[in-house]
Amino acid sequence: MRDHNYFVYILASKSRTLYVGVTNNLERRIYEHKQKLIKGFTAKYRIDRLVHYEHTEGIEGAIAREKQIKGWLREKKVALIEMYNPTWEDLTPSELKQLTP
Template sequence: MQVDRDPCVYILASQPRGTLYIGVTSSLIQRLYQHRQGITGGFTSRYGVHRLVRFEMFGAMELAIMREKQLKRWHRQWKINLVERDNPHWVDLAIDLGFDPLAPSRAKDGS
């Protein structure tokens, strides 16, 4: 049985210009579900980084991994500029992929 693979590099954000996470996957929908359900644990769960703000599809996983490594080496401002070039309002692109909108984030002081 062959599993469809769609290599992808994606950027998640906690909020516009907030905490960023860059990842690579062969199934963006499955990985987004895992992040949003907290299944992946770690960084994205700890910091509430669940908003899909950019993704790039690739024909081969090796190319996607190379791009992920490149982006992770970039300065933060370069990453922000990359997101804002195509998504200036930091819209959650996961909604167009069939996900429900995220609940508004709450301030850390509880207000």
């Protein structure tokens, strides 16, 4: 099986509701969340701020890491975010931030 670029990411709303996902195209996926093109939890609760992401080369590793993080208590997810992004800054590239409705 070929390796590709995959990302595990955490999105947050302004009120810090969290969502954990996996994708092979981080910019496209964040755009979809910001434009509310993905119906469901993230659109309903306005979860569109990228607060953490990790790169992996294989889908198996990405899915395993996503499941691991999803299994954590909220406090552990918050600790992971704050270890690398203590101010919960939106890490979305600036050109995508401008597209937020």
